[in-house]
Amino acid sequence: MHDKLLNRIAPVTRRMRAVRRWQLWALVAFAAALIGMVMLQSAETYQWSGPQLAIGLLIVTVVLLIIVAVIAGSSFRNPRQVASQIEQRFPSLDQRLLTALSQPDAERRQLGYLQRRVIKEVHDHSRSHRWIDVVPARRLQWSRMLGIAATAVWAVVLGLLMSSHPGPQSHAVASRLDPVWKIVVEPGDAAVERGSSFVISARFSGVDAGAVPSDADLVCTATDGSQRRISMKRNLADPVVSGFLASVNEDFSYQVVGEDWTSESFTIDVFEFPKLVRSDADLAYPEYTGMKNKRVEDTVRVSAVEGTKVKWICFVNKPVAEGELITKDGERIVLRRDPENRGALSAEIDLQETQRYTVSLIDEEGRKNKYPPELVTRVLANQPPRLKLAVARDVIVSPLEELPLAAEVRDDYGVTAVGLTYVFADQSSEDIPLEKSIARGETRQVGHLIELEKLGAEPDQLLSYHFWADDVGPGGQPRRTHSDLYFAEVRPFEEIYREGEPPPGGQSQQSQQANQASQNAEQAQELADLQKEIISATWTVIRRETRDQPTANFASDTLFLMESQAEAIEMLEPLAEGVDDPQSQQFVEAVRTHMQTAMAKLTAAEADNHADPLDLALSAEQSAYGALLKLRAREFEVVQSQQQQQQQSSSSSSAQQRQQQLDELELDQDENRYETQQQAQETPAQEEQREVRQVLNRLRELARRQEDLNEQLAQLQSALEQSETEEQQEEIQRQLKRLRDQQQELLRETDELSERMQQPENQESMQEASEQLEQTRENVRRAAEALQQDDAAEALTAGKRAEREFEEMRDDFRQRAAGEFNDAVRQMRNEAQELNQQQKQIAQQLQGIEQADQPGLRAGNSRQQVLDTLEDQQERLGELLEQMQDTVEQAETAEPLLAQKLYDSYRKSKQRQIEEQLQNTSELFNRGFDPQARELERQASEGVDELREDLEDAAESVLGSETEALQRALGELEQLSESLEEEIEHSDPTRRGQESGAANNSPANDQPAGDEPPQEPGPTGESAGQGAAQPTDQSTGQPGERGGETSQQDPSTRPGQTPGSGQPSSSPESQGQGQGQGQGQGQGQGQGQAPGEQPPSGPSDAAEPGEGEGRQGAAPRGQNDGSGEGGGLSQYAANNPGGSPLTGDGFQEWSDRLRDVEEMVENQELRNQAARIRDRARDVRIDFRRRAKEPQWALIEEMIAEPLRELKRDVAEELMRRSAEKHEPVPIDRDPVPAEFSEAVRQYYESLGSGR
Template sequence: MMEKTLRKRLHQVTSRFQERRLGWLLALIAIVFAGLAWSLLPAARAGQIMGSETAIVLLGVASLAMLIAWAVTRRSFSDPHSIASKIESKFPSLQQRLLTAVSLTTREEKSDSYLQQRVIREACDHSQRNRWIETVPQSQLWLSRVSGLSATLVMASALGMLFVTSAAPSQVGASIPRANQSNAIVDPGNAEIERGTSLVITARFESVAPSEAELRVINRDGSEQRLTMKQNLQDPIVAAFLSSVDEAFEYQILTRDWSSQTYSIGVFEFPKLVRSDALLDFPEYTGMDDKRIEDTVRVSAVQGTMLTWHCHLNKPVASATLVEKDGTRTPLQPMDRTTGDGMMVELRMEETKRYTLELIDEQGRQNKYPAELVAKVLPNQTPSIKLTQGGDVSVSPLEELSLAADIADDFGLHRVGLSYNFEGKATEIAFEEKDAANRKQGFSHMVEFEALDAEPDQLFAYYFWAEDIGPAGQVRRTQSDMYFAEVRPFEEIFREGEPPPSGQAPPSENEQAAEELAELQKQIINATWRVMRDEAGAEVSSEFAENVKEMLQGQQNAIEMLDGLAAKLNDPQSKLIVEGVRVHMQSAASELEKSQQSKTTETLDEALASEQASYAGLLKLRAREFQVTRAQQRSQSSSSSSASKRQQQLNELELDQDENRYETEQQAEANSPEAAQQREERQVLSRLRELAQRQEDINKQLAQLQSALELAESEKEKEEIRRQIKRLREQQQNLLRETDELAERMQSPENQESMQQQREQLEETRENQRRASEALQQEDASSALAAGKRAERDLEELEDEFRQRTSGQFSDAVREMRADAQALDQKQQTLSEALSEEAENPSPGLRRNEQQQQLEKQLEEQRRDLSQLENKMQETVEQAESVEPLLAKELYESFRNLQQREVDRRLEETSELVNAGFKEEARQSETAAAEGVKSLREELEQAASSILGDETEGLKRAASTLEQLARDLDQEIGEERGGEGELGEGERGEGQQGQDAEPGQGQGEPQGEKGQQGTEGRGEQSGESSSEQSSEQSEGKGQNEGQSEVEGQGQGESPGQSMRPGENTSESESPGQQKGQAEGGEGIRGSNPSQSRAAAQSPSGSPIAGDGFREWSDSLRDVEEMVEDSELRSRASQIRDRARQVRTDLLRHSKAPQWNLIEEMIADPLRELQRDVQEEYMRRSAEKNAQVPVDRDPVPSQFSEAVRQYYENLGSGRGK
């Protein structure tokens, strides 16, 4: 009972609040509409508007607004706590009793405790003693009622005056002169336009336009549609705008006293390619079945494949032609009835070609956007032969030599074998055929030299060969490089002797000269063999003459060297061998000269035989007995590969003396096949990730549209959803094209073997994408979503890593185009805002205002900038097509999409509509142009991201790298500053054996320790110098390819040699050393014992004084490539230059580092750079990394009341 009384008192107060608000709202609405009615009276008197109709419309809108105001007030003040708070404010004597009582009565769980009932009773008693309704004073209530009623009466008076107002007869007659209307000019009259385009219909009168005019549209089915025609300011022109014309119709312009004749508008379509299918008939030697690829514009197949294009068109055409870049034209023929409607052409794929499909319909119209069909020819690769066992070796007459090779071909092997030449007798061995379908096989053969009756100083030359089927169906043979097995004397004696002071037993002068000459002759043999192998075709290449000339010059040099060697020989047998070698060399030179003059390979066989005989003779000049030390020696720059192999045999002997090991660090070449393969794989996998993400986005949109289509009620909503599904199909088709591009890349020769399995999986993914596209065309959203989900899952399974691909050649152009697109989008947004403002706030007057003129100027500038960007994109596509096909493909798709969206035409149309005064229609046309510009920006940003890499990820990696670099530098500075006082003691110790090695240290320090252990008792400086020398020489750049020698090293100096006390190796630096020093102190150094003591004693991984500088500097160089900001790049470059200068002073001038200066010039700027890069990264990724407060999540309904009470108690101080 008490609770009902309390609710009743509160309801009375609530009603007064609602009534007061309703009065003020009614007053406001009435005043607004009264003002509108008064402002329209002059126009009604002038005959520009119909007063009665306008008054009725305003009255209806005002009544609706008042009804809405009543409904709003009825729902306001519905919170009892808010009403209770206002009552508490009016009557402080309640002392929070009412709030507490309201809280108790609104609880879901009721309680009949005494204290609660008492609080409610006291509140009810207070309501009886006091007039709570006075919370809303009676004066305010009456004032709101009077205001609402008065304003309503004023509005009714204004609307009544507007209703009875009409134009004077003289004005009506003046505004619609019959004589003028009969001479009206209707534009465009009878016309034919492209289907789907917009149309503006105007009627121009001689003097004054009629006050009312409408456009009557008569459709083909007889239905009619009437549109009100608008006047442009005070010009005698009325116009109507049709946003999209999809079918032919007739129209007529009607006024009160005049009607035009009936005009007709026809529609047409330019011919275009709807879908193209490819049928591939592979050559018989491939063993592949015919393949049909549906809905594709790119195909790739092996040379000799018959390609049949089936082109499905939107309409019958008079002619269809494939046009190549050189102008060659290939006509298409109509397809058979059994195949379907459209055109077809059959082509033989001999070389990669790009075709432009030119279509002309029966009316002579040509397709606006010719489709491009690409047929990429994959060459029939020759077999690849990779030697796995064997090579150039030295064998004994009783030895068994195992030879093995892995041989692979793209379409299977025909025959495989081994050919060798021994003592002038050529032998060919054909291996048994294995699985012919297996594209990669391993073959091996054992050569028994005892069975060949081998004798010392004989030469065994061999090579592997493989046969496959060539493009013309003929058998072709591919040969490997030629290798040699030298038969050494079986009684060749190796015995251990005392090592000389230099650590190396120098060979005799004649032996060394023979070794050099044999090595030169071997190179000539290999060069001759390669030329014979590469020039196996019917015609020689343009480089043939130059190659033979170089071989001839090399043979002549060998003859001169042989003459010089003969003059030094005293042994009669050796002289006799030299005479025989000379005869063979001269014969080889003669045959090479004949080949050069005739430009044929016919005489190269005789030249090769003579060269091999010369080489076999040179082998007989070798020495038979050696004194050998177990120390691993540095070969001289003139040492041959045969000496290296002999040394390998020596290393296999178990000699007693410990090795003096010294290793040099080999730098991997950036353009090695392995690195190139890794880069290619990262590019493909990056593309897979992009495709998977885009497929996921399409699936999400499709799921939303499917749900919306099921819930749509009106036909208009369903039509809009169907248009969105159509746009999704276009996106799915673009995705299908890019999948074709990726499959083509994976099928290229460099990826064919390594990505065969992934390519087959991608074909299944493409089929799912095609089914999704086909289902979208049939508006079957559920089937499309199912196929899209399968394609998404397949792409995610193929994706396993992410790589950002960079391209130095086109980065500037892509970066510029991205900036231009972003600027275009920004300007377009500004234009959108200006048009919206102009449409909402039209300016009165007869002349165009300055803002309208400015809009037209900006639209023209936007069209000019867009045209310039299109030209840049087209130029970049042409330049990048051969070197960066992915970039060219993305830019071409963006360029083509831009043309299909007709952004330029939309901008031109917007300008014309602004000029004509159709502001609302201009805004709609501009919206379509803005969407096109936005899509262009997004596509160019995506292309830039794939080439330049993601800026955010680059900054993240750069920040992490800088953090590690700063940590390494700080660690070195801290260690050096802590040990500066003990630097001298470190030199007086016994070498560096007691010094702890830092993790990740280089090879210099352990080698130095080995050197000290091997020369113990010779002084401490010896070990230090050896360590420093080894550390520095390991960084040199003078290494011969495939060898471990260092250019410029003195003949009697071993890299690992120890220095006796008092020795000074202050010889002049070699050219190789000078080059290294000129490059910032990173090359080979001399072994001066007075080099920096800090560098000698610092940990080998230290970035400044140790041998970790190269890695530290390279990492800082990588940072420059990771960041896009020029200022950050410049700062990183300055820090690296300073560090290089400090390093140069440290190593070249024996100048100890000034750690305070390093702290100021390198460490502090490096920390600041790391901080700025980190801040830039956080700024760029702030949106992704933004934290969301937990309490923003909605409170579950069962806990909402408890949470509310908690905050109330907390605010009132009772939450303790």
């Protein structure tokens, strides 16, 4: 680039910069002058000081002047840009100037001829033409004049501002206020939490009350300069004006302004407490599960298998100095800044047990979060494979029989191998693999056929067998799970059964056989049963001791087995003394030898504190049992007892094992008409149905609440689009914030429902529904997230999808809970009841028209109303009959009994010609033949009433008795109300007297004794049996336990010591005592212990959980996983506030039982009452947990306790109404017994009294 060319271009560049500098300065000066004029007005109104404003304006202007100079001086730095302007002004250059500037400097490189020629021509052109005219002189002058004028205006405004003073009126007001009035603005400068309301008041002193202004304006100035005026009013006669801000969300300054006065300016600083905005959970599952890692967004509770690594990612509203997760035990886990998520904290946790973590946050100013939320991690145990045997009991087979064995296998995370192990006679064990692998969650049946003839089976030999399954344990190590040990006894080809004399009534079959204990064969059988108990107990200990180190209970359990085996040896001695034949003595000696061997191995295991000798002990015990079988009887004298005890234990006697053969015999029996009252137990199917109903109730509630939220959101969206004022928009925003909170709460309850569906007892039956709920949860989360971002349209779209999916799941579960035809039958029954009620109203209307038969317009209207009602009745009846016909066709194959009942009812209705009778009634009434119409109506009414009775009978066969359901609902309501009143009384002692009076005067206590419906036995299981009774069968952990599925066994009953080891009680007293203990203690056992059982007294069952279905399925209702939401009835006691239904850990159980009541009753109004009570209780619970404040017990009494008592009263009235017909007095012995039958009747009553 040539320096001479640049020198020629430089004047043009300077002129261009000068023009730009004057233009920018003119713009700045005019803007400063305009601002100064605004300041001048403020200074004249006495709001600001003029000199101070002038100095500020001068400083700002000087700074801007410097900026303008820098900008102008740095412009047009590129010579080519200036050259382009010259080329445009002088086209004759023909781009030669730009070409010359692009050439290299001559000092660095020798230029060629053409290059020098171009540069020379450009130089010549600059001499012959005025390049400086590119910027005309006139343009430069106008720019300079404009800048000078702007500077002059600015200087004038600045001078006026410097010398400005308040006007005369402002001075007068100030001079009057200063010496007389004193204005105190409260709270002055303050710090306010974001989102909170704020009250500002101005108090006047030193002036008469009449002279105090009645109103004023609160002027709030935001940081961006925007202002907002709020009217302030005077309250009563106080010299105070006040203004209210509904929500403060940003910093601002404010002052109180009147007509002729202004207060000082104050500043409000807005702060926030640290708060958890959202928490996500990253789940890294163990490798053996085969599950992909996933992230659960916006959740506070997760459920995962043990060993899962959970990374909690906590998003907070502001930077915090410290964050921790605190367990209930005080353990602290530090929350650190997450590198992958900006502004978030995170902590990794290895799931080993269910925990609740309180999130503690502290910001840089030392403020703690006001309402620390809780994060819940629920651990799902890696359950061992479930082995459910097709025939889960001991069997008796013949030597030529083929024994089919089958089992159903399922595991949550897959099975690697399944097989069968059996031992026959004294041979070694045989392992038979059946399956190589089973996928996660798959249920597969395996089986094997044992051909006893090929094994060379002989009578009185023993075959023992069990299934096993291999999977991966929690630590990633292989794990083998065994089923219970079962026996197949080879029977002789011939056995003789004779009918004996029936014993006195009420005795069981076991008692009859116990009376024959003097016979040697029976003694051998009893000893064999005892030995089987010892085998099963030993097998239980072997299955439990799978680790290198023995468990804590190993020594005591082994000692217990030794004591039991020693008792068996002692029982063998009387048997040895009673046998005479050499063969039997030989068998007895073999039994003694094997028992002593087993005793020696048990002793070695106890001494070495190791489980290896137990295998040899088990083999010797089985050999002893096989030898005892050879001593059993071949002839039996039996009778059939009325009481058939269900046995689930392999320790039952041989007579019980032969029950199928005994049932085939035709035995005489005198019926014993005296029964012992028993309480029904919830079967696994009933427990599953209860869980389905609980899930259905929650789905119904979630669908309803999501629908309500969608409707409110649609209304607010429309209102927001139509809003015109800022106040309307603020009100809509507040309502949207409330909807955001409700949507978040809905998301939390969806998580709770998902957690319930993933529980082990529900995992198999609800696996598909749980996956569908995960998709629905995502839509709920999106709706909540969209509301958080003020995107109402997206929130409404996601909410609609969630609502639809909730309704689909609700319908699926309703069909599962109700059955295929339950809804149709329930609808037809309700329709028939409504038809019957309307038919009665028609009869009353016809009767009323007869009594008031007067001409006139009103009478004509009444007749027309009756005709319309008859027409409607006829149409509804036709629709009902058509629905009955369709249901009969659909239920013919699936529900033949229901189809037959509905068909009979349909046929009878057609035969009664109810439709024709209604039609004829309408025609006769229309033509004025009222008496004939009333007669036909009476016949039609009878037909409708019979149709109602038939449909109610059909519905009861499918749906169950409504009366019984109402009785159960009433019992639940009484307990729920009692627990709530105990909590209120315990928390508010001043109300004890009032509560006692209200309880004594409640409508339920005022029912007449004669009208009181029959009550179910209470849950306390009180019984009349007071004697020292023998314990009944232990269904939890007992040796030889059978539950139809695999179960952990526990050698907890001393064999031979009590009949309770696998045998039912034989006396009514024991049953009475069992009810007292079973219900008092069984609720807390948690191991499926049924009423009428004693807690185990022997070795505790420390086996791995879940190895048996029998152990899992019978857990007491309401037992929780340690999450703090469950609890039994004992938790509701007044002296145990931790289990209180509203403020304690008993809320979940209390709410679930209220849901059960809601499902028990058919009346929709009663259901709505229960739902409203539950919603209010939930709101109280949420408020209590968020605010951690004592509830307002007076409000709870009014909103929850009193409606609950009203609901109990309404259910009692409904029960009395439905059971009125059943409780009507029935005449007894009205007619005397005919003479020819008097002797037979006397003998009949004598037989009743004797019990035969």
